[in-house]
Amino acid sequence: MAKLRELAPELADVARSELNEDAASRDAIIVAFRTWINEQNYLEARTDDQFLVAFLRFCLWDLEEAKKRIVFFYNYKSKERGLLKSRSVDDKLLELARSGIFATLPNPIGPGGPRIHYTRxxxxxxxxxxxxxxxxxHAFRSEIEINTDDNWxxxxxxxxxxxxxxxxxxLLQFDPSLFKRMNAFLEHGIPTNLVATHIVNASRETQFVLTIIRNVMKQKELLHIHPNVESLQKAIGKEYLPVELGGDNGSLNDAMSRYEAQFNSFASYFIDDERFGVDEKLRAANEKEQQRNAQLVSGVTGEEGSFRKLNFD
Known part of the structure; x- marks a missing residue:
């Protein structure tokens, strides 16, 4: 039986109704996912139940999609050393944890609802x-959330x-290529959905720019722009905001303390994380071998594409 955290009833209902989670088949799919990972000589990945189920849930329990996502996740971390630097919890991360820039609020939007991040x-x-x-x-916090936060x-x-x-x-530090590289990890690697982004207290000039950005977004409904806190309170619900914004959902100072404790408790996890990743040379060699096998199968059977049906990946 898979070793997973027990879900709140409301959250378990969301997993069943929206993510296709089925208790009868869950364990077998997790085992199949782990077996596939262990068979890939180019991939070194974590394979504990709680880690794997995060990718399966995000992919609606589609095993093939989960395979693609976890390969992207580790391939990105192997290739983007410039952005992620070392994987150790260092003074820079702890400084950011104490800075008051970021907060994860203690209560989600209802027992079965999304987690709330707040950025100043x-x-x-x-x-x-x-x-x-x-x-x-963000990348380090997300990996902690993979392992600890079922609502997220x-x-x-x-x-x-x-x-x-x-x-x-x-703002002057942003450029399109950098944004694209960073967004790739959030969009194709991290196993969570962005439900909404709420911008508050933006200047008129910034609101104008954000409105232009929203107009060219594919999912315009994800971006909400509020001229003041009162507008945000109506949209989110006052009770889900931090006390600094007139709410009841913890204080931002407490969030700073929780971050520092979390990062320190995961220090050995991130040191161990250095050994995980994707060997692109081995992966390329595997793909060439698969292509050769596909050509052989096609030549014998006369049916192009039968290699994919054999599922040798």
Whole structure:
């Protein structure tokens, strides 16, 4: 039997109704996923039940999709050393944890609802924190959430971003290619869904720019722009906001303390993480071998594509 955290009844209902989770087949799919990973000589990955189920849940228990996502996840971490730097919990990460920029609020939006992240852009000191530092923090926090937060994995996440006193020098660090590289990990690697992004306290000029951005987005409904806190309270529910915004959902100072404790408790996890990844040379060799096998099968049977039906991956 798979070793998984017990879900709150409301969250278990979401897993069944929206993610296709079936208790009767769950364990067998997890075993099949682990077996496939162990058979790939180019892939070194974590294979404990709780880690694997995060990818399966995100992929609606489609095993083939989960395989693709976990390969991307580890391939990205192997290739993007420049963005992720070392995988150890260092002083820079702990400094960001204590900075007050980020908060994960203690209560999700209802027992079966999404987790809430809160970001205060005005707390970013560009003399200390670069865009890549902030991305790295997000990547480390996400991996902790893979292992600890079922609401985040099953119901998704709501991002609240406070634009009060956003440093203009931070905006100057963004460029399209960098954004594309960072967004790839969030979109194709991390196993959670972004439910909504709420922007609050943006200047008129920033609101104008954000409105233009929303108009060209594929999923316009994900971006909400609020001129003030009162508008945000109506959209989210006052009780789900931190006390600093007139809510009842914990304080931002407490969130800082929780982050530092979490990062320190996962220090050995991230040191161990250095050994996981994708060997692209072995992967390329495997793909060539598969193509040769496909050609042989096609030549014998006269049926092109029968290699895919044999599922040798």
């Amino acid at each position: 852009m005005g707390h970013i000191e560009t003399s200390k924190h670069s865009v890549t530092d902030i991305f790295r923090f 994995n099953i119901a998704g996440v709501v991002e609240i971003i406070d634009f009060t006193k956003i440093p203009y020098s931070l």
